[in-house]
Amino acid sequence: MTQYDFQTLAQLYRDTLLNDVLPFWEKYSLDEKNGGYFTCLNREGQVYDTDKFIWLQNRQVWTFSMLYNRCEQRENWLQIAKHGAEFLAKHGRDEEGNWYFALNQAGTPLVQPYNIFSDCFAAMAFSQYSMASGDKSAEAIAIQAYNNVLRRKDDPKGKYTKTYPGTRPMKSLAVPMILANLSLEMSWLLPETQLNQVLDLTVSEVMGDFLDKERRLMYENIAPDGSHLDCFEGRIINPGHGIEAMWFIMDIAQRRGDQETISQAVQVVLNILDFAWDKEYGGLYYFMDADGHPPQQLEWDQKLWWVHLESLVALAMAYRLTQRQECWEWYQKLHDYSWSHFADPEFGEWFGYLNRRGEVLLNLKGGKWKGCFHVPRALFLCWQEFETLSLTGKTTG
Structure with missing residues (x-):
């Protein structure tokens, strides 16, 4: 595993964002x-x-x-x-x-x-x-x-x-997790009372309902009362969503000085990584079944750009906030895989879709689901995280 220092990482993310990824969209997308x-x-x-x-x-x-x-x-x-x-x-x-x-x-x-x-x-x-x-x-x-x-x-x-009404009602993690991030984005426009009410609700729902307290895994869909449903949708684990949700929660918790919630979110990230890492080929699975049954998504074993990028953000943030050595070890592991498989130094930007073995599956830089968002956002956020770490004088452990 390659050893990295914070300033080198900050420079890598900054240069890739400003000189590689953004120019691609500036040149071709308008x-x-x-x-x-x-x-x-x-x-x-x-x-x-x-x-x-x-x-x-x-x-x-x-x-x-x-x-x-x-x-x-x-x-x-x-x-x-x-x-x-x-x-x-x-x-x-x-x-x-x-x-x-x-x-x-x-x-x-x-x-x-x-x-x-x-x-x-x-x-x-x-x-x-x-x-x-x-x-x-x-x-x-x-x-x-x-x-x-x-x-x-x-x-x-x-x-x-x-869906047919009333037969199998369920709620999805995607709604409260995006509302958490969206509300922070909107904080400068929202009354403080409304902002805090929404943040309280989303943190409570994500960490109280969707987080399985025994497995420490984030479920994608649950029954309205928070219980698990024994069906495809009820057993699905979406590692990228769970990890992305945790850095949203960390973001809220650090705003509030809530170290307990930060620690809990970091542990969930580490548990999801342990559960979702492909031990044969490397990288994170796209979908998994909580009980080990065949997932309904046929693309379950693909390796996707956004899953790995959101994990890099979460791990960089987690290490800055907690200094836990496991976070740094996982960061380096994800960094090595992501930068060697998704980045395209020849034509710029990142590939989006790999097969399980890590080979490029779709030769595209954008499509119906991939645009100018996850790559530049993650590059910017990781740049900021490592810049902060380099300025504090903290070491990589």
């Missing part, structure tokens, strides 16, 4: 004719599909706005964010203010607003964009989208749900 972004880009950056998926559009607005706000006020970053925000403000919502799932290239709706995450990422995007630009109309869009999320959180798909 639709200069219609507005918005192309996300379906092959390895070399060529567009292979022109449909526009709302949560990826909003995620790219968020990315460039966030970097303008937190990294450096580069005018071209603000203009790229504006390029997407104006397209989305014009085309992204139905008459009732719900955000569509997909549009065609020109902005005509393709897929109905069935997915609450379109609204989540709209709130994140327009919050950061309004902060960057000072645009009050963007601020209003952010608050409206956030209120949409709160309104729909207990019935995320509403009339678009496919």
Whole structure:
């Protein structure tokens, strides 16, 4: 296992973000004719599909706005964010203010607003964009989208749900975990009382309901009373979601000085890693069955970019907050695997999908689910974590 020092790591993440990943999206993703972004880009950056998926559009607005706000006020970053925000403000919502799932290239709706995450990422995007630009109309869009999320959180798909009512009700980890992160993103726009109420609720739900106290694993779906369901959906473990949720919880806990919750979240991260690491080929599985049965997802054994990137963020944050040696050992293990398998030094950006053996499965840099979000966000956050660690004079143990 390679040994790393914090300053070298900070420089690696910074240089890769600024000189490799962002230039890829700046060069290839802008639709200069219609507005918005192309996300379906092959390895070399060529567009292979022109449909526009709302949560990826909003995620790219968020990315460039966030970097303008937190990294450096580069005018071209603000203009790229504006390029997407104006397209989305014009085309992204139905008459009732719900955000569509997909549009065609020109902005005509393709897929109905069935997915609450379109609204989540709209709130994140327009919050950061309004902060960057000072645009009050963007601020209003952010608050409206956030209120949409709160309104729909207990019935995320509403009339678009496919399940038969009442037979097997369940709730999903995805909703409270994204609400936790979203609320922190929106903190500068929300009344303190409302913010604290939502954060209390999400932490309580994630750590109290979805966390199995005996196994110390995060379940993806549970019954409304918090019990487990013996079915495909009830047994599913999504390692990436569980680990990403834990760094969201750590983020809230450090804001509140809650060391007990930080320690609990860190331990959950370590338990998920132990459970989900492929001991034969390396890397983390995409889906697993809690009881060892065959998962229903046929792609269960693929290795995905975002799962590994969110794990790197969680481990870097966990080590800074606790100095636990296990966190540092796991970080190095994940770093070696991720940087040697997903990064593409020849054409830039990262591959998204590997087979179980770690070979590139899809020769793309963006698509319907992968856009300008997880890679740049993780690179930025890890850069900040290691910069902080290098400045404190702490050692790698």
